[in-house]
Amino acid sequence: MSKSKTIGVLGGGQLAKMLCDSAKKMGYTSVILDPSSDACGKFSANLHLIKDYTDEKSLKEISELSGVITYEFENVPIESVEIIEKIGGNIPQGKTPLYLSQHRIREKNAVRDLGVKTAKYKQVSNIKDLKEALNEIGVPAILKTCSGGYDGKGQWKIKSESDLNNIKLESKEYILEEMVNFEKEVSCLVVRGTSGEVVNFPIGENIHKNGILNLTVVPAEISKRLEEKIIENSKKIIEKLGIVGPLGIEFFIAEEEIYFNEMAPRPHNSAHYTMDACNYSQFDIHLRAILGEKIPKIKLLKNVVMLNILGEDKEKLEKIQKSKKGIVHIYGKNSWEIGRKMGHVNFCGNDIDKLIELAKSF
Structure with missing residues (x-):
């Protein structure tokens, strides 16, 4: 593996798997570091280092193998990033996004201090x-x-x-x-490159079931004023906090006002629709951002409803696959446990109401 053409990923879950798929598409190889031998990211990575996130020897190895390193989830230990930086590894996102997102008070304080409304x-x-x-x-x-x-x-x-x-x-x-009595929850994924340029993906409207995201509808049914305000606030957060890479931000909408809920410095579940409905996926843009490449303008090519597939949804998945009416992405996790995210399906088309009806019909 050529170091300049290898991307390292801390974490080996489904987000790592899809990052590695994008890397392969872009002509890169990939290496993941995850302590679990069952990590589904191994199915797309070229190399899987099965070690703890703070294992110095493995962090040195991934740094020596990779031209750039990123993380796929927000609970990677800050210590891991500090070790990589100390030994000269290239991790453009640094530890600030993890420091903020790993503690809800720090996160809320940082956003409120920017003048963004919170509950x-x-x-x-x-x-x-x-x-x-x-x-x-x-x-x-x-x-x-x-x-x-x-x-x-x-x-x-x-x-x-x-x-x-x-x-x-x-x-x-x-x-x-x-507890905000909100009418809608929406999310906006923004990505900032190493040069400081920022792009946003279309805003999605999120529908939950038992506390877990069930559907994301794109475009969200909101006014132009709210759309502009959400994008403006999202860009302000990522720019003013100096965050590089992706940032998925959730907002509540109540009485034509928006409230920041939470953010995650990684690809976001609610933006999986980008894999089939946009000119570039969130994973493609994540990689371009940390690689220092010019970030292209994002376009929504078709309306879409993203449906999460959980461990209890095996029969639902079989019905969808038989219908051939959605684009299915399964992560390859070994055990189907209740509440565990096992995959997602994108239903793309023109009539958003019919897409919602279709996604709910299975």
Whole structure:
């Protein structure tokens, strides 16, 4: 493998797999570092280093093999990036995006300081803090762990003070957030290159089921004013925070106002539609950004509805495959567990209402 034509990826999940697919399409080889021998990224990577993320020997090896290194998920240890930087590896995104996105208070503070609107929130660490914060914020509210939670895990909805009886706080940091009575959740993926240029993908409207993303509808049914405001705020966040690479940002819409929800410095589940509905996928642009290449203008070629396939959706998947009405992407994970993301399907066409109906029909 030629170092100048090799891309290293910290993490070996489905996002790494699709990054490696894009790398191959662009004429690059790839190497992933992931401690699991079952990591599905191995099916697309040229080399899989099965070691812990902080293993110095492996970080040195991936640095020596790769012309550029990236990460596929936001919980890669910051220590890994520090080791790579110390030994002279090329990791353009650096540790700042991880530092911010790994802690909800840091993330919210950074965005609020830019003048981007958020729901009310307070940091809490014990029941006394929680009761005081609840008196200030009111109900309904949502309590989340400051780090580590995803897909509805590490979260508790509080509709009345009696709900506190069901919550047992451990020695962790938590964030209590006002629960916004939103009409829609939307997401915007922005990507910033090493030269500072920024592009955005079309805004998607997200529909969840049991706390996990179920459908993303593109284009989102929102006003032109809101669309412009979401893009403006997304570009402000990635530019002012100096983030390089992709940044998936979720917003709530309530009464023609937008509220920042959360962000992730990686390819985003809600942007998987880009693989079949845009002139370039989010993975293609991610790689171009960190490689320092000129980033092309993004175009939506057709309307699309993206459907997540979870571990409980085997029968649904079989029906979709038999119908031949969607473009199926399966990640190759070894066990189909309830709630686990196993793949996605893109339904592309002209009539967005018919696409939504089709995606919901299986």
